[in-house]
Amino acid sequence: MTTDVHQLDDGAWISVNDSREVNVSDLWLLARSDFCGCEPTDFLAEGFVEVGIDYPNIEARIAGMCISCGTNGVSDWLTVGRVIDPETGEFYPVTFESAHVPRKRTRLADAE
Amino acid sequence: MPTKVEKWKDEVYGNEIRDHLMRFAEDGWDAIPDDEHDAWFERFKWWGLYHQRSGQESYFMMRIGTPNGVIEPGQLRVIGEIAKEYATGPADNPEFGDAYCDWTTRQSIQLHWIKIEDVPEIFEKLEANGLSTQQACGDSWRNIVGCPVAGKDKHEHVDAWDVAENLHNTFKGDDDHVNLPRKWKVAVAGCDEGCAQGDINDLAFEPAKKDGEIGFNVRVGGGLARKEPRFARDIDVWVPEEKTAEVAGGLSALFRDYGNRDDRFNARIKFLVDEWGPEKVRETLQEEYVDFELPTAGEDMREEYTYNTGTQDGHNDHVGVHEQNDGKYYVGLNVLVGRQGADDVLELADLADEYGSGEVRLTQRQNIIVTDIPEENLDDFLDEDLLKDYSPDPSPFMRGSIACTGTEYCSLSIVETKNRQVRYARWLRDNVDLPDDHEEFHIHLSGCTASCAQPQIADISLRGMKTRKDGEPVEALDIGLGGGLGDEPRFADWVEMRVPADEVPGAIKNLIANFEDERNEGETFRDFVARHDEDQLAEFIEPEETSYDDPYMHNTKQTWYPYAEGDDSMEASPAPTDGEGKPLKPADD
Numbered sequence: 001m002t003t004d005v006h007q008l009d010d011g012a013w014i015s016v017n018d019s020r021e022v023n024v025s026d027l028w029l030l031a032r033s034d035f036c037g038c039e040p041t042d043f044l045a046e047g048f049v050e051v052g053i054d055y056p057n058i059e060a061r062i063a064g065m066c067i068s069c070g071t072n073g074v075s076d077w078l079t080v081g082r083v084i085d086p087e088t089g090e091f092y093p094v095t096f097e098s099a100h101v102p103r104k105r106t107r108l109a110d111a112e
Numbered sequence: 113m114p115t116k117v118e119k120w121k122d123e124v125y126g127n128e129i130r131d132h133l134m135r136f137a138e139d140g141w142d143a144i145p146d147d148e149h150d151a152w153f154e155r156f157k158w159w160g161l162y163h164q165r166s167g168q169e170s171y172f173m174m175r176i177g178t179p180n181g182v183i184e185p186g187q188l189r190v191i192g193e194i195a196k197e198y199a200t201g202p203a204d205n206p207e208f209g210d211a212y213c214d215w216t217t218r219q220s221i222q223l224h225w226i227k228i229e230d231v232p233e234i235f236e237k238l239e240a241n242g243l244s245t246q247q248a249c250g251d252s253w254r255n256i257v258g259c260p261v262a263g264k265d266k267h268e269h270v271d272a273w274d275v276a277e278n279l280h281n282t283f284k285g286d287d288d289h290v291n292l293p294r295k296w297k298v299a300v301a302g303c304d305e306g307c308a309q310g311d312i313n314d315l316a317f318e319p320a321k322k323d324g325e326i327g328f329n330v331r332v333g334g335g336l337a338r339k340e341p342r343f344a345r346d347i348d349v350w351v352p353e354e355k356t357a358e359v360a361g362g363l364s365a366l367f368r369d370y371g372n373r374d375d376r377f378n379a380r381i382k383f384l385v386d387e388w389g390p391e392k393v394r395e396t397l398q399e400e401y402v403d404f405e406l407p408t409a410g411e412d413m414r415e416e417y418t419y420n421t422g423t424q425d426g427h428n429d430h431v432g433v434h435e436q437n438d439g440k441y442y443v444g445l446n447v448l449v450g451r452q453g454a455d456d457v458l459e460l461a462d463l464a465d466e467y468g469s470g471e472v473r474l475t476q477r478q479n480i481i482v483t484d485i486p487e488e489n490l491d492d493f494l495d496e497d498l499l500k501d502y503s504p505d506p507s508p509f510m511r512g513s514i515a516c517t518g519t520e521y522c523s524l525s526i527v528e529t530k531n532r533q534v535r536y537a538r539w540l541r542d543n544v545d546l547p548d549d550h551e552e553f554h555i556h557l558s559g560c561t562a563s564c565a566q567p568q569i570a571d572i573s574l575r576g577m578k579t580r581k582d583g584e585p586v587e588a589l590d591i592g593l594g595g596g597l598g599d600e601p602r603f604a605d606w607v608e609m610r611v612p613a614d615e616v617p618g619a620i621k622n623l624i625a626n627f628e629d630e631r632n633e634g635e636t637f638r639d640f641v642a643r644h645d646e647d648q649l650a651e652f653i654e655p656e657e658t659s660y661d662d663p664y665m666h667n668t669k670q671t672w673y674p675y676a677e678g679d680d681s682m683e684a685s686p687a688p689t690d691g692e693g694k695p696l697k698p699a700d701d
Contacts, residue, residue: 006116008150010337010562011377012523013166018149020166024560025519025526025669027578027585044578046526046561049377067579067588070609072339 003083005058011047014080016058017089022080024048027067030078031099036071040099043067049074056082058091059103076102118373120151121251126290129155137231140691141170144228158252158290160245161231164224165523167672170688170696171201173521174226175248176238177255178474179280180262180273180300181219185470190241191221192457194234199454201225202686202693203676205520207531211454215447217514217566218297219474220248220255224521229691246284251292253283253364258300258308260475264436264483265303267427269319269326269413272302275356282357289364293371294379296364297335300328300356305426306417309476311343311601312336312566314381315363320350322410327352329409332363332393333385336563341603342382345390349397350410362401366393414599420477420554420569421598422638428552429477431511432504433490440468441490442483445502448537449515449530450478452502459498467493478514509540512554512571516564519668520675525559526576527587527613528664528674533557536617539660544621547628550637554596555620557589569595571637572620573604579612586665587613593623593649594641605641607649614662615655626652 004017014022030041047063057079065072078100081093094100114122124132133156136144144152153163162173176191183191196211201224204210214222226234238244247253259265262273279298283289289296298315301308310316310331317328328351334344351359372379385393398406418426427434430444445460452460460480464470469484480502485493494504503510513536516522518529536555546553556570567573573592578585589611592604611619630652631640641649668674672685686695 009523015150018147023166067610
């Protein structure tokens with residue numbers, strides 16, 4: 001089964017195989033990011049801008065803000081969870097409170 | 113490349129969605145294929161159904177579009193009865209009970225906890241009484257807004273209700289306009305007070321005189337969402353009343369054909385106007401979409417506007433007792449944050465019948481107006497007990513409060529809003545004094561940047577955020593100041609960011625005290641803000657804890673319902689449920 005990933009409702013959430021899996025409004029800790037000068041960046045997710053798959057990772061670029069320094073913008077690619085077995089399509093979310101390292105590029109599954 | 117939403121719309125969209133909706137309603141929630149949820153929920157919006165947020169699966173928000181906010185005699189009772197019978201969920205709201213109606217900033221009605229199984233009965237009852245959910249959400253003509261007392265207003269130059277009603281009847285369900293790149297919000301104004309708020313709509317008709325005839329100037333491309341606020345741009349076109357539908361249809365078709373279907377974040381027509389400029393919009397409209405020579409803009413009335421302008425003049429927010437053009441009266445009642453319990457709605461329907469014509473109207477400030485009250489009935493109406501809760505003469509902090517849906521039901525919101533704004537307004541009423549010459553003072557609370565509470569055009573703008581307090585994440589608000597409409601509209605300046613939500617009432621109290629101390633004689637709050645730079649204004653805001661208590665400081669989005677008693681975690685959610693509200697087992701168990 002193909003893993004189907006997209007953002008919906010103005011980027012409010014990420015759907016993985018027609019199930020709402022990741023929502024905005026959480027605080028993500030970004031380590032070694034160049035989003036702002038803070039280390040780590042205390043990043044409020046306000047909207048999912050792009051989603052993609054780099055098997056088995058589900059990734060997203062997120063619009064948001066560092067709540068320490070106020071920098072606004074869009075993050076590099078962050079892993080938001082994994083679909084280890086495409087046959088079952090089961091999604092395993094990451095723990096957003098733990099540190100995440102954004103990456104510059106990923107391969108897109110869907111250009112949305 | 114067209115987005116996935118566009119692909120879904122290409123397959124099924126518009127009126128035909130209804131047949132599928134009825135099929136799923138008959139077969140029940142489980143009949144919607146798991147791998148088609150997203151596509152169907154996107155399509156259902158066109159028929160006014162919006163799937164509620166995570167933790168509330170199988171429950172829908174239902175929006176009923178009432179053009180110009182006009183609720184005809186008998187309809188308010190129907191709305192109240194539907195709310196009482198169908199808009200109840202697995203948990204009560206501590207401020208508003210188990211069933212209520214939301215009057216929205218676009219003069220529409222929202223009900224929550226609607227089950228798909230109940231939709232056929234609700235549609236039947238609505239439509240038998242001249243009401244509909246058609247195109248209340250989705251990518252098409254939304255509810256048309258305007259002056260809520262159109263046709264009855266002493267300040268009116270054109271009967272905007274006739275125009276709004278004609279546009280509504282022309283474009284609702286019109287196959288040529290059912291599938292636009294994004295939402296299409298239209299405002300029609302007929303008075304010289306500016307209460308249609310045309311500047312923040314995709315398309316605005318505003319009264320203007322040309323060669324001695326009153327018609328409308330046309331503005332295009334306003335909107336507040338996504339930290340990209342725009343005022344509608346003047347495209348230098350005047351239209352007589354009889355040509356409004358042709359011009360509106362031309363602009364809607366222009367948007368349909370040239371709007372961005374590859375990127376929903378940049379799809380609203382405001383971005384096309386940015387790219388083209390108003391001159392090219394006019395030129396394309398003339399060359400490709402209308403069959404007559406477009407006159408240039410006429411003489412407008414914007415200098416006379418009072419609505420949401422920061423002044424204390426004119427009928428402004430319509431709250432209070434006002435004489436109509438026929439000698440009867442309308443009474444604007446304050447509905448705090450626009451939410452009214454279903455029992456109160458039914459009681460108000462009785463009072464509107466008893467004292468007026470039975471008609472009521474909704475305003476863009478989330479309030480309700482009872483119209484057509486003869487002078488001899490006024491005193492008895494004003495003595496009714498219900499008006500103690502929905503006052504025609506409320507505290508400025510009560511009448512000036514607007515709040516969006518917030519994390520109670522909305523996927524996008526960052527913070528809790530309605531109940532918080534209720535608590536803010538009551539605390540400010542009891543603890544803060546405005547200068548005597550300020551009867552109107554607008555505080556708008558929006559849970560996120562979608563700006564459904566129109567925060568950028570308030571005296572004090574509040575926008576959902578997060579911060580840390582004592583190291584713990586808490587709900588917070590950005591504070592903006594000095595927004596408003598009028599001849600020289602202005603968006604608020606965001607001057608103090610990420611204020612913990614429990615320190616916001618203290619910040620407002622200190623700000624108003626500083627305003628009172630530092631203002632020039634007779635200076636309005638909006639002018640006071642305009643006179644100072646952002647650093648000075650930030651110094652006037654001194655956030656602090658006060659006697660105000662905020663029960664919603666935790667991450668309300670991580671609850672299945674912020675006010676659930678006992679375990680409010682996602683795991684404790686009863687959703688999804690069947691048509692009777694009984695929890696369904698997960699499909700893979």
